[in-house]
Amino acid sequence: TAALRFLLGDQLSRNIPTLCGLDPKSDVVLMVEVMEEATYVRHHPKKIAFVFSAMRHFAEELRAEGITVDYVTLDDSDNIGSFTDELERAVSRHKPERIVVTEPGEWRVRRMMDGWREAMGVPVKILDDDRFLCRPATFTRWANGRKTLRMEHFYREMRRCTGFLMEPDGTPAGGKWNYDTENRNALPEDLSVPSHLGFAPDATTQQVLHLVAERFGHHFGDLDGFDLAVTAADAWAAFEHFVTHALPSFGDYQDAMRLGEPVLYHARIGAYLNAGLLDPEAVCGRVEQAWRDGDAPLNAVEGFIRQILGWREFIRGIYWLKMPDYAATNALSATRPLPEFYWTGETDMACLRDCVSQTRKQAYAHHIQRLMVTGNFALLAGVDPVAVNYWYLAVYADAYEWVELPNVQGMALFADGGVLASKPYAASGKYIDRMSNYCGNCRYDVRKQTEAEACPFNALYWHFIAKNREALAGNPRMAMPLRSLDRMSPEKVASLRSRARNFLDSLKYTEPGAW
Ligand code: FAD
Ligand code: DLZ
Ligand code: SF4
Missing domain, CATH: 3.40.50.620 (HUPs)
Structure with missing residues:
Protein backbone atom coordinates (compact mmCIF):
# COMPACT_ATOMS: atom_id res chain seq x y z
CA THR A 1 0.00 0.00 0.00
CA ASP A 128 -5.60 21.20 7.25
CA ASP A 129 -9.36 20.74 7.40
CA ASP A 130 -10.44 23.02 4.56
CA ARG A 131 -14.14 22.33 5.01
CA PHE A 132 -14.31 25.38 7.28
CA LEU A 133 -14.40 28.88 5.85
CA CYS A 134 -11.80 30.25 8.25
CA ARG A 135 -8.61 28.44 9.15
CA PRO A 136 -7.37 28.47 12.75
CA ALA A 137 -4.22 30.36 11.68
CA THR A 138 -6.31 33.03 9.95
CA PHE A 139 -8.48 33.36 13.04
CA THR A 140 -5.40 33.77 15.23
CA ARG A 141 -4.17 36.54 12.95
CA TRP A 142 -7.56 38.25 13.19
CA ALA A 143 -7.61 37.85 16.98
CA ASN A 144 -4.07 39.03 17.64
CA GLY A 145 -3.92 42.57 18.89
CA ARG A 146 -7.65 42.87 19.53
CA LYS A 147 -8.76 43.74 23.03
CA THR A 148 -12.04 41.89 22.69
CA LEU A 149 -13.12 39.15 20.34
CA ARG A 150 -16.67 39.68 19.17
CA MET A 151 -18.58 37.54 16.73
CA GLU A 152 -20.11 40.55 14.98
CA HIS A 153 -16.70 41.98 13.94
CA PHE A 154 -15.46 38.60 12.82
CA TYR A 155 -18.68 37.99 10.89
CA ARG A 156 -18.32 41.21 8.87
CA GLU A 157 -14.80 40.18 7.92
CA MET A 158 -16.15 36.80 6.82
CA ARG A 159 -18.92 38.44 4.78
CA ARG A 160 -16.34 40.64 3.05
CA CYS A 161 -13.88 37.89 2.29
CA THR A 162 -16.41 35.28 1.16
CA GLY A 163 -18.78 37.70 -0.60
CA PHE A 164 -21.90 36.18 0.94
CA LEU A 165 -24.78 38.71 0.94
CA MET A 166 -22.56 41.48 -0.41
CA GLU A 167 -23.33 44.04 -3.10
CA PRO A 168 -20.75 44.57 -5.83
CA ASP A 169 -19.77 47.91 -4.26
CA GLY A 170 -18.68 46.17 -1.04
CA THR A 171 -21.73 47.10 1.04
CA PRO A 172 -23.88 44.50 2.80
CA ALA A 173 -27.02 43.30 1.01
CA GLY A 174 -29.98 45.46 1.99
CA GLY A 175 -27.69 48.06 3.58
CA LYS A 176 -27.38 46.40 7.01
CA TRP A 177 -24.99 43.74 8.29
CA ASN A 178 -27.37 42.28 10.82
CA TYR A 179 -31.17 42.04 11.00
CA ASP A 180 -31.40 40.55 14.48
CA THR A 181 -33.69 43.28 15.81
CA GLU A 182 -36.35 41.86 13.46
CA ASN A 183 -35.72 38.32 14.70
CA ARG A 184 -37.08 38.17 18.22
CA ASN A 185 -40.78 37.48 17.84
CA ALA A 186 -42.81 35.15 19.99
CA LEU A 187 -44.74 32.45 18.15
CA PRO A 188 -48.43 33.31 17.59
CA GLU A 189 -50.50 30.62 19.30
CA ASP A 190 -52.53 29.67 16.24
CA LEU A 191 -49.53 29.36 13.93
CA SER A 192 -48.97 25.76 12.84
CA VAL A 193 -45.30 24.95 12.46
CA PRO A 194 -43.75 23.23 9.43
CA SER A 195 -42.93 19.53 9.28
CA HIS A 196 -39.35 18.28 9.11
CA LEU A 197 -38.09 15.61 6.81
CA GLY A 198 -37.16 12.33 8.51
CA PHE A 199 -35.84 9.10 7.00
CA ALA A 200 -36.87 5.52 7.74
CA PRO A 201 -33.86 3.36 8.67
CA ASP A 202 -32.58 1.16 5.80
CA ALA A 203 -31.00 -2.26 6.33
CA THR A 204 -27.57 -0.80 7.20
CA THR A 205 -29.05 1.60 9.74
CA GLN A 206 -31.15 -1.19 11.23
CA GLN A 207 -28.05 -3.27 11.79
CA VAL A 208 -26.39 -0.33 13.49
CA LEU A 209 -29.46 0.32 15.64
CA HIS A 210 -29.32 -3.27 16.80
CA LEU A 211 -25.63 -3.00 17.69
CA VAL A 212 -26.10 0.32 19.49
CA ALA A 213 -29.11 -0.93 21.47
CA GLU A 214 -27.06 -3.88 22.66
CA ARG A 215 -23.88 -1.99 23.54
CA PHE A 216 -25.06 1.48 24.51
CA GLY A 217 -28.71 1.00 25.43
CA HIS A 218 -27.91 2.04 29.00
CA HIS A 219 -26.72 5.53 27.96
CA PHE A 220 -29.09 8.48 28.44
CA GLY A 221 -31.42 8.78 25.44
CA ASP A 222 -34.01 6.90 23.39
CA LEU A 223 -33.01 4.99 20.30
CA ASP A 224 -36.46 4.30 18.89
CA GLY A 225 -37.86 6.63 16.27
CA PHE A 226 -34.42 7.14 14.66
CA ASP A 227 -35.08 9.25 11.56
CA LEU A 228 -31.83 11.09 10.83
CA ALA A 229 -30.30 11.27 7.37
CA VAL A 230 -27.16 9.13 7.14
CA THR A 231 -26.01 10.04 3.62
CA ALA A 232 -25.04 13.34 2.05
CA ALA A 233 -27.93 13.04 -0.43
CA ASP A 234 -30.55 12.60 2.30
CA ALA A 235 -28.99 15.34 4.44
CA TRP A 236 -29.27 17.68 1.46
CA ALA A 237 -32.91 16.65 0.93
CA ALA A 238 -33.64 17.44 4.59
CA PHE A 239 -31.95 20.80 4.17
CA GLU A 240 -33.90 21.56 0.96
CA HIS A 241 -37.10 20.74 2.82
CA PHE A 242 -36.09 23.29 5.46
CA VAL A 243 -35.30 25.92 2.78
CA THR A 244 -38.77 25.53 1.27
CA HIS A 245 -40.89 25.19 4.38
CA ALA A 246 -39.14 26.85 7.31
CA LEU A 247 -36.41 29.22 6.13
CA PRO A 248 -38.81 32.07 5.22
CA SER A 249 -39.80 32.34 8.91
CA PHE A 250 -36.42 31.31 10.39
CA GLY A 251 -35.58 34.88 11.31
CA ASP A 252 -38.91 35.84 12.78
CA TYR A 253 -39.14 32.91 15.19
CA GLN A 254 -35.50 32.07 15.81
CA ASP A 255 -35.80 32.64 19.56
CA ALA A 256 -39.28 31.17 20.06
CA MET A 257 -40.08 27.99 22.00
CA ARG A 258 -43.26 25.91 22.15
CA LEU A 259 -44.11 22.96 24.40
CA GLY A 260 -43.79 19.66 22.54
CA GLU A 261 -42.32 21.30 19.40
CA PRO A 262 -38.57 20.74 19.38
CA VAL A 263 -37.59 22.03 15.94
CA LEU A 264 -40.00 24.87 14.96
CA TYR A 265 -38.34 26.94 12.19
CA HIS A 266 -34.82 25.61 12.77
CA ALA A 267 -32.96 23.47 10.25
CA ARG A 268 -31.86 20.56 12.43
CA ILE A 269 -28.70 20.20 10.33
CA GLY A 270 -26.01 20.58 13.02
CA ALA A 271 -25.27 16.84 13.09
CA TYR A 272 -25.03 16.75 9.28
CA LEU A 273 -22.71 19.74 9.04
CA ASN A 274 -20.45 18.56 11.85
CA ALA A 275 -20.07 15.03 10.48
CA GLY A 276 -19.32 16.35 6.99
CA LEU A 277 -22.53 15.27 5.23
CA LEU A 278 -23.35 18.90 4.47
CA ASP A 279 -20.87 21.53 3.38
CA PRO A 280 -21.21 24.90 5.17
CA GLU A 281 -20.32 26.91 2.08
CA ALA A 282 -22.88 25.08 -0.07
CA VAL A 283 -25.53 25.54 2.60
CA CYS A 284 -24.88 29.30 2.80
CA GLY A 285 -24.87 29.53 -1.00
CA ARG A 286 -28.22 27.75 -1.29
CA VAL A 287 -29.80 30.02 1.31
CA GLU A 288 -28.47 33.17 -0.38
CA GLN A 289 -29.93 31.85 -3.66
CA ALA A 290 -33.35 31.47 -2.00
CA TRP A 291 -33.22 35.17 -1.15
CA ARG A 292 -32.06 36.18 -4.65
CA ASP A 293 -34.91 34.09 -6.11
CA GLY A 294 -37.39 35.88 -3.87
CA ASP A 295 -38.24 32.73 -1.91
CA ALA A 296 -37.12 33.96 1.52
CA PRO A 297 -36.78 37.42 3.09
CA LEU A 298 -33.44 38.99 3.90
CA ASN A 299 -33.88 38.94 7.70
CA ALA A 300 -34.28 35.14 7.59
CA VAL A 301 -31.44 34.56 5.14
CA GLU A 302 -29.00 36.91 6.84
CA GLY A 303 -29.88 35.43 10.24
CA PHE A 304 -29.27 31.91 9.00
CA ILE A 305 -26.02 32.67 7.19
CA ARG A 306 -24.78 34.49 10.33
CA GLN A 307 -25.24 31.27 12.34
CA ILE A 308 -22.94 29.36 10.03
CA LEU A 309 -20.54 31.92 8.54
CA GLY A 310 -20.45 33.89 11.78
CA TRP A 311 -21.14 31.83 14.89
CA ARG A 312 -20.00 28.40 13.78
CA GLU A 313 -16.68 29.66 12.42
CA PHE A 314 -16.13 32.09 15.32
CA ILE A 315 -16.75 29.33 17.87
CA ARG A 316 -14.25 27.05 16.17
CA GLY A 317 -11.70 29.87 16.03
CA ILE A 318 -12.05 30.49 19.77
CA TYR A 319 -11.66 26.78 20.49
CA TRP A 320 -8.32 26.40 18.72
CA LEU A 321 -7.10 29.81 19.91
CA LYS A 322 -7.79 29.10 23.58
CA MET A 323 -7.37 25.37 24.07
CA PRO A 324 -6.31 23.55 26.16
CA ASP A 325 -6.69 26.06 29.03
CA TYR A 326 -10.19 27.02 27.92
CA ALA A 327 -11.72 23.76 29.15
CA ALA A 328 -10.62 24.48 32.73
CA THR A 329 -11.86 28.07 33.05
CA ASN A 330 -14.35 28.78 35.84
CA ALA A 331 -14.55 32.58 36.15
CA LEU A 332 -17.61 32.53 38.41
CA SER A 333 -16.20 29.78 40.67
CA ALA A 334 -19.21 27.52 40.10
CA THR A 335 -18.97 24.22 41.97
CA ARG A 336 -22.47 22.75 42.29
CA PRO A 337 -22.98 19.22 40.92
CA LEU A 338 -25.44 18.78 38.06
CA PRO A 339 -29.08 18.43 39.21
CA GLU A 340 -30.43 14.98 38.56
CA PHE A 341 -33.31 16.23 36.44
CA TYR A 342 -30.87 16.93 33.58
CA TRP A 343 -30.73 13.17 33.20
CA THR A 344 -34.24 12.16 34.28
CA GLY A 345 -36.40 15.08 33.18
CA GLU A 346 -38.17 14.77 36.52
CA THR A 347 -38.93 18.31 37.55
CA ASP A 348 -42.06 20.41 37.92
CA MET A 349 -40.45 23.20 35.87
CA ALA A 350 -42.30 22.78 32.57
CA CYS A 351 -39.59 24.48 30.47
CA LEU A 352 -36.78 22.25 31.76
CA ARG A 353 -38.92 19.14 31.64
CA ASP A 354 -39.76 19.76 27.98
CA CYS A 355 -36.18 20.53 26.95
CA VAL A 356 -34.74 17.48 28.73
CA SER A 357 -37.45 15.13 27.52
CA GLN A 358 -37.13 16.12 23.86
CA THR A 359 -33.35 15.88 24.24
CA ARG A 360 -33.77 12.36 25.52
CA LYS A 361 -36.10 11.48 22.65
CA GLN A 362 -34.33 13.21 19.79
CA ALA A 363 -30.77 14.14 20.83
CA TYR A 364 -31.80 17.64 19.72
CA ALA A 365 -32.77 20.99 21.16
CA HIS A 366 -32.61 24.29 19.37
CA HIS A 367 -30.33 27.13 20.33
CA ILE A 368 -32.60 29.09 22.67
CA GLN A 369 -33.57 25.95 24.57
CA ARG A 370 -29.88 25.10 25.05
CA LEU A 371 -28.94 28.65 25.97
CA MET A 372 -31.90 30.10 27.84
CA VAL A 373 -33.44 27.03 29.52
CA THR A 374 -30.90 24.30 30.34
CA GLY A 375 -27.91 26.67 30.00
CA ASN A 376 -29.50 29.54 31.92
CA PHE A 377 -30.50 27.24 34.78
CA ALA A 378 -26.96 25.85 35.07
CA LEU A 379 -25.55 29.39 35.03
CA LEU A 380 -27.94 30.73 37.68
CA ALA A 381 -27.57 27.66 39.90
CA GLY A 382 -23.77 27.85 39.68
CA VAL A 383 -23.23 24.34 38.33
CA ASP A 384 -19.61 23.27 37.83
CA PRO A 385 -18.69 23.87 34.16
CA VAL A 386 -17.03 20.45 33.90
CA ALA A 387 -20.33 18.73 34.76
CA VAL A 388 -22.29 20.97 32.38
CA ASN A 389 -19.88 20.36 29.51
CA TYR A 390 -20.08 16.63 30.03
CA TRP A 391 -23.87 16.79 29.71
CA TYR A 392 -23.91 18.88 26.54
CA LEU A 393 -21.19 16.81 24.88
CA ALA A 394 -23.07 13.59 25.63
CA VAL A 395 -26.67 14.40 24.83
CA TYR A 396 -26.76 16.17 21.44
CA ALA A 397 -26.29 14.45 18.09
CA ASP A 398 -24.33 17.49 16.82
CA ALA A 399 -21.98 17.68 19.82
CA TYR A 400 -18.21 17.66 19.23
CA GLU A 401 -15.95 19.42 21.66
CA TRP A 402 -14.78 22.13 19.24
CA VAL A 403 -18.32 23.49 18.99
CA GLU A 404 -19.85 22.34 22.27
CA LEU A 405 -17.18 23.70 24.61
CA PRO A 406 -17.10 27.39 23.60
CA ASN A 407 -20.90 27.44 23.45
CA VAL A 408 -21.17 26.09 27.00
CA GLN A 409 -18.09 27.61 28.59
CA GLY A 410 -18.29 30.98 26.87
CA MET A 411 -21.87 31.54 25.88
CA ALA A 412 -24.04 29.70 28.42
CA LEU A 413 -21.91 29.77 31.59
CA PHE A 414 -19.64 32.83 31.21
CA ALA A 415 -16.96 30.54 32.65
CA ASP A 416 -14.34 32.10 30.36
CA GLY A 417 -14.92 35.49 32.02
CA GLY A 418 -16.05 37.20 28.83
CA VAL A 419 -13.73 35.94 26.08
CA LEU A 420 -16.69 34.99 23.91
CA ALA A 421 -19.69 36.92 25.22
CA SER A 422 -19.86 40.47 26.51
CA LYS A 423 -22.13 39.51 29.40
CA PRO A 424 -23.69 36.41 30.98
CA TYR A 425 -26.92 35.31 29.28
CA ALA A 426 -28.71 35.29 32.64
CA ALA A 427 -32.48 35.68 32.60
CA SER A 428 -35.45 35.33 34.92
CA GLY A 429 -38.66 33.45 34.15
CA LYS A 430 -39.99 36.54 32.39
CA TYR A 431 -37.77 35.90 29.36
CA ILE A 432 -38.91 32.28 29.07
CA ASP A 433 -42.52 33.38 29.43
CA ARG A 434 -42.14 35.99 26.68
CA MET A 435 -40.55 33.54 24.21
CA SER A 436 -42.63 30.40 24.89
CA ASN A 437 -45.91 28.87 26.06
CA TYR A 438 -44.14 26.90 28.79
CA CYS A 439 -45.27 28.98 31.74
CA GLY A 440 -48.97 28.52 31.02
CA ASN A 441 -48.34 24.78 31.36
CA CYS A 442 -46.27 24.95 34.54
CA ARG A 443 -47.01 24.27 38.19
CA TYR A 444 -45.00 27.38 39.10
CA ASP A 445 -46.21 30.95 38.74
CA VAL A 446 -43.90 33.05 36.60
CA ARG A 447 -45.31 36.32 38.03
CA LYS A 448 -44.34 35.41 41.60
CA GLN A 449 -40.92 35.91 43.12
CA THR A 450 -40.49 34.49 46.61
CA GLU A 451 -43.53 32.34 47.38
CA ALA A 452 -43.34 28.54 47.43
CA GLU A 453 -45.18 28.40 44.09
CA ALA A 454 -43.05 31.17 42.49
CA CYS A 455 -41.09 30.38 39.34
CA PRO A 456 -37.63 29.26 40.56
CA PHE A 457 -35.89 31.18 37.77
CA ASN A 458 -36.96 34.50 39.33
CA ALA A 459 -35.30 34.06 42.71
CA LEU A 460 -32.35 32.25 41.12
CA TYR A 461 -31.76 35.21 38.84
CA TRP A 462 -31.43 37.72 41.69
CA HIS A 463 -29.46 35.23 43.76
CA PHE A 464 -27.04 34.94 40.84
CA ILE A 465 -26.70 38.71 40.41
CA ALA A 466 -26.16 39.24 44.15
CA LYS A 467 -23.75 36.35 44.55
CA ASN A 468 -21.59 37.44 41.60
CA ARG A 469 -21.88 41.17 42.10
CA GLU A 470 -18.14 41.69 42.42
CA ALA A 471 -17.30 39.64 39.36
CA LEU A 472 -19.94 41.51 37.34
CA ALA A 473 -19.42 45.02 38.73
CA GLY A 474 -16.92 46.14 36.08
CA ASN A 475 -19.19 45.08 33.21
CA PRO A 476 -21.16 48.02 31.75
CA ARG A 477 -23.75 45.65 30.31
CA MET A 478 -24.57 44.44 33.84
CA ALA A 479 -25.03 47.95 35.24
CA MET A 480 -28.83 47.83 34.92
CA PRO A 481 -29.50 44.65 36.90
CA LEU A 482 -26.91 45.67 39.50
CA ARG A 483 -28.67 49.03 39.93
CA SER A 484 -32.03 47.28 40.28
CA LEU A 485 -30.55 45.03 42.93
CA ASP A 486 -29.24 48.06 44.82
CA ARG A 487 -32.68 49.62 44.78
CA MET A 488 -34.31 46.57 46.40
CA SER A 489 -34.85 46.57 50.15
CA PRO A 490 -32.45 44.31 52.08
CA GLU A 491 -35.48 42.26 53.20
CA LYS A 492 -36.54 41.66 49.61
CA VAL A 493 -33.02 40.59 48.61
CA ALA A 494 -32.80 38.30 51.64
CA SER A 495 -36.10 36.64 50.88
CA LEU A 496 -35.22 36.15 47.20
CA ARG A 497 -31.92 34.61 48.15
CA SER A 498 -33.42 32.35 50.74
CA ARG A 499 -36.08 31.20 48.25
CA ALA A 500 -33.26 30.41 45.78
CA ARG A 501 -31.20 28.56 48.37
CA ASN A 502 -34.16 26.55 49.60
CA PHE A 503 -35.04 25.60 46.07
CA LEU A 504 -31.48 24.53 45.27
CA ASP A 505 -31.31 22.56 48.53
CA SER A 506 -34.49 20.72 47.60
CA LEU A 507 -32.99 19.31 44.37
CA LYS A 508 -31.34 15.94 43.95
CA TYR A 509 -27.87 15.97 42.40
CA THR A 510 -25.73 13.57 40.44
CA GLU A 511 -22.14 12.95 41.35
CA PRO A 512 -19.57 13.10 38.53
CA GLY A 513 -19.20 9.68 36.98
CA ALA A 514 -22.69 8.61 38.02
CA TRP A 515 -23.69 8.63 34.35
P1 FAD B 1 -30.25 26.29 13.29
O1 FAD B 1 -30.82 27.22 14.29
O2 FAD B 1 -31.12 25.90 12.18
O3 FAD B 1 -28.90 26.97 12.74
C1 FAD B 1 -28.24 26.46 11.58
C2 FAD B 1 -26.81 26.09 11.88
O4 FAD B 1 -26.07 27.21 12.36
C3 FAD B 1 -26.62 25.03 12.94
O5 FAD B 1 -26.85 23.73 12.44
C4 FAD B 1 -25.17 25.25 13.34
O6 FAD B 1 -24.30 24.57 12.49
C5 FAD B 1 -24.99 26.75 13.17
N1 FAD B 1 -25.04 27.40 14.48
C6 FAD B 1 -26.05 28.11 15.01
N2 FAD B 1 -25.70 28.62 16.21
C7 FAD B 1 -24.45 28.18 16.45
C8 FAD B 1 -23.54 28.35 17.53
N3 FAD B 1 -23.84 29.07 18.61
N4 FAD B 1 -22.35 27.74 17.45
C9 FAD B 1 -22.01 27.02 16.37
N5 FAD B 1 -22.82 26.82 15.32
C10 FAD B 1 -24.02 27.41 15.37
N6 FAD B 1 -23.93 23.41 18.13
C11 FAD B 1 -23.35 22.30 17.66
O7 FAD B 1 -23.24 22.11 16.45
N7 FAD B 1 -22.85 21.36 18.51
C12 FAD B 1 -22.95 21.50 19.86
O8 FAD B 1 -22.51 20.65 20.59
C13 FAD B 1 -23.59 22.67 20.37
N8 FAD B 1 -23.71 22.86 21.71
C14 FAD B 1 -24.31 23.99 22.17
C15 FAD B 1 -24.40 24.20 23.55
C16 FAD B 1 -24.99 25.35 24.06
C17 FAD B 1 -25.05 25.58 25.54
C18 FAD B 1 -25.49 26.31 23.17
C19 FAD B 1 -26.09 27.57 23.69
C20 FAD B 1 -25.39 26.12 21.80
C21 FAD B 1 -24.81 24.97 21.28
N9 FAD B 1 -24.71 24.75 19.90
C22 FAD B 1 -24.08 23.62 19.45
C23 FAD B 1 -25.15 25.78 18.94
C24 FAD B 1 -26.59 25.63 18.45
O9 FAD B 1 -27.46 25.55 19.54
C25 FAD B 1 -26.78 24.41 17.54
O10 FAD B 1 -25.83 24.48 16.50
C26 FAD B 1 -28.15 24.37 16.93
O11 FAD B 1 -29.13 24.35 17.93
C27 FAD B 1 -28.30 23.19 16.00
O12 FAD B 1 -29.63 23.08 15.55
P2 FAD B 1 -30.07 23.49 14.08
O13 FAD B 1 -29.26 22.79 13.08
O14 FAD B 1 -31.54 23.33 14.02
O15 FAD B 1 -29.68 25.04 14.08
C1 DLZ C 1 -18.55 10.60 17.77
C2 DLZ C 1 -17.87 9.38 17.23
C3 DLZ C 1 -18.27 8.12 17.68
C4 DLZ C 1 -19.39 7.93 18.62
N1 DLZ C 1 -17.67 7.02 17.24
C5 DLZ C 1 -16.67 7.10 16.33
C6 DLZ C 1 -16.00 5.95 15.85
O1 DLZ C 1 -16.25 4.84 16.27
N2 DLZ C 1 -15.05 6.11 14.91
C7 DLZ C 1 -14.71 7.32 14.43
O2 DLZ C 1 -13.87 7.42 13.55
N3 DLZ C 1 -15.28 8.44 14.91
C8 DLZ C 1 -16.26 8.36 15.84
N4 DLZ C 1 -16.86 9.48 16.31
C9 DLZ C 1 -16.36 10.78 15.85
C10 DLZ C 1 -15.02 11.11 16.54
O3 DLZ C 1 -15.23 11.15 17.94
C11 DLZ C 1 -14.45 12.42 16.01
O4 DLZ C 1 -13.91 12.19 14.76
C12 DLZ C 1 -13.38 12.95 16.92
O5 DLZ C 1 -13.97 13.39 18.10
C13 DLZ C 1 -12.63 14.13 16.30
O6 DLZ C 1 -13.48 15.22 16.16
FE1 SF4 D 1 -40.06 27.59 33.49
FE2 SF4 D 1 -40.70 29.30 35.47
FE3 SF4 D 1 -42.13 29.28 33.24
FE4 SF4 D 1 -42.29 27.21 34.93
S1 SF4 D 1 -42.93 29.30 35.32
S2 SF4 D 1 -42.10 27.10 32.69
S3 SF4 D 1 -40.19 27.13 35.69
S4 SF4 D 1 -39.96 29.82 33.43
Missing part, protein backbone atom coordinates in the same frame (compact mmCIF):
# COMPACT_ATOMS: atom_id res chain seq x y z
CA ALA A 2 1.28 3.46 -0.89
CA ALA A 3 -0.91 5.64 1.33
CA LEU A 4 -3.10 4.56 4.23
CA ARG A 5 -5.76 7.27 4.39
CA PHE A 6 -7.34 7.34 7.84
CA LEU A 7 -10.79 8.90 7.88
CA LEU A 8 -12.52 9.84 11.18
CA GLY A 9 -16.23 9.62 11.87
CA ASP A 10 -16.83 13.36 11.51
CA GLN A 11 -14.89 13.62 8.25
CA LEU A 12 -17.50 12.10 5.94
CA SER A 13 -17.01 14.57 3.09
CA ARG A 14 -16.02 13.45 -0.38
CA ASN A 15 -13.79 16.54 -0.73
CA ILE A 16 -11.96 16.00 2.59
CA PRO A 17 -8.20 16.54 2.11
CA THR A 18 -7.54 12.96 3.29
CA LEU A 19 -9.02 11.72 0.02
CA CYS A 20 -7.37 14.27 -2.28
CA GLY A 21 -5.08 12.66 -4.83
CA LEU A 22 -6.14 9.16 -3.80
CA ASP A 23 -4.94 6.42 -6.14
CA PRO A 24 -7.47 3.55 -6.06
CA LYS A 25 -4.83 1.14 -7.33
CA SER A 26 -2.39 1.59 -4.48
CA ASP A 27 -4.12 3.41 -1.59
CA VAL A 28 -6.39 2.15 1.20
CA VAL A 29 -8.94 4.15 3.16
CA LEU A 30 -9.19 3.13 6.82
CA MET A 31 -12.32 3.68 8.90
CA VAL A 32 -12.81 2.30 12.42
CA GLU A 33 -15.68 2.09 14.89
CA VAL A 34 -14.02 2.17 18.29
CA MET A 35 -15.16 1.97 21.92
CA GLU A 36 -12.94 4.87 22.94
CA GLU A 37 -14.81 7.30 20.66
CA ALA A 38 -18.19 5.90 21.62
CA THR A 39 -17.53 6.23 25.35
CA TYR A 40 -15.15 9.16 26.06
CA VAL A 41 -18.46 10.59 27.16
CA ARG A 42 -21.56 8.44 27.30
CA HIS A 43 -23.04 9.70 24.05
CA HIS A 44 -26.75 9.60 23.34
CA PRO A 45 -27.48 6.29 21.53
CA LYS A 46 -28.98 8.21 18.58
CA LYS A 47 -25.72 10.10 18.15
CA ILE A 48 -23.66 6.88 18.11
CA ALA A 49 -26.12 5.27 15.69
CA PHE A 50 -25.97 8.33 13.44
CA VAL A 51 -22.17 8.34 13.34
CA PHE A 52 -21.78 4.60 12.76
CA SER A 53 -24.50 4.44 10.12
CA ALA A 54 -23.19 7.52 8.30
CA MET A 55 -19.67 6.01 8.39
CA ARG A 56 -20.90 2.70 6.94
CA HIS A 57 -22.85 4.44 4.19
CA PHE A 58 -19.89 6.62 3.32
CA ALA A 59 -17.62 3.56 3.11
CA GLU A 60 -20.09 1.93 0.71
CA GLU A 61 -20.12 5.03 -1.49
CA LEU A 62 -16.32 5.00 -1.68
CA ARG A 63 -16.31 1.29 -2.51
CA ALA A 64 -18.82 1.93 -5.29
CA GLU A 65 -16.20 4.21 -6.83
CA GLY A 66 -13.69 1.38 -6.80
CA ILE A 67 -11.79 2.58 -3.73
CA THR A 68 -10.50 0.01 -1.25
CA VAL A 69 -11.92 0.69 2.20
CA ASP A 70 -10.70 -1.22 5.21
CA TYR A 71 -13.63 -0.81 7.60
CA VAL A 72 -13.39 -2.17 11.14
CA THR A 73 -16.79 -2.56 12.80
CA LEU A 74 -17.29 -2.27 16.54
CA ASP A 75 -18.21 -5.95 16.86
CA ASP A 76 -15.17 -7.20 14.92
CA SER A 77 -13.54 -9.58 17.40
CA ASP A 78 -10.05 -8.23 16.62
CA ASN A 79 -11.05 -4.61 17.26
CA ILE A 80 -8.95 -3.29 20.15
CA GLY A 81 -10.96 -0.16 20.65
CA SER A 82 -9.02 3.05 20.04
CA PHE A 83 -7.88 5.19 17.11
CA THR A 84 -4.21 4.68 17.93
CA ASP A 85 -4.42 0.93 18.45
CA GLU A 86 -6.53 0.36 15.38
CA LEU A 87 -4.24 2.50 13.23
CA GLU A 88 -1.25 0.51 14.45
CA ARG A 89 -3.00 -2.72 13.60
CA ALA A 90 -3.88 -1.40 10.14
CA VAL A 91 -0.27 -0.35 9.56
CA SER A 92 0.86 -3.89 10.21
CA ARG A 93 -1.85 -5.22 7.87
CA HIS A 94 -1.17 -2.86 4.95
CA LYS A 95 2.47 -1.83 5.46
CA PRO A 96 1.88 1.61 3.93
CA GLU A 97 4.62 3.99 2.80
CA ARG A 98 2.82 6.85 4.51
CA ILE A 99 -0.28 7.70 6.51
CA VAL A 100 -2.54 10.57 5.48
CA VAL A 101 -5.08 12.18 7.84
CA THR A 102 -6.93 15.46 8.15
CA GLU A 103 -6.60 17.37 11.42
CA PRO A 104 -9.38 16.36 13.84
CA GLY A 105 -12.12 18.47 15.41
CA GLU A 106 -11.01 17.91 18.96
CA TRP A 107 -7.91 18.72 20.99
CA ARG A 108 -8.09 15.27 22.60
CA VAL A 109 -7.66 13.60 19.20
CA ARG A 110 -5.10 16.15 18.00
CA ARG A 111 -2.85 15.07 20.87
CA MET A 112 -3.23 11.44 19.80
CA MET A 113 -2.39 12.35 16.20
CA ASP A 114 0.75 14.20 17.20
CA GLY A 115 1.88 10.99 18.90
CA TRP A 116 1.34 8.94 15.74
CA ARG A 117 4.30 10.53 14.02
CA GLU A 118 6.59 8.61 16.36
CA ALA A 119 4.48 5.58 17.13
CA MET A 120 3.66 4.38 13.62
CA GLY A 121 7.14 4.08 12.17
CA VAL A 122 6.01 5.65 8.86
CA PRO A 123 5.58 9.32 7.91
CA VAL A 124 2.22 10.79 8.97
CA LYS A 125 0.88 13.70 6.95
CA ILE A 126 -1.69 15.78 8.92
CA LEU A 127 -3.62 18.01 6.51
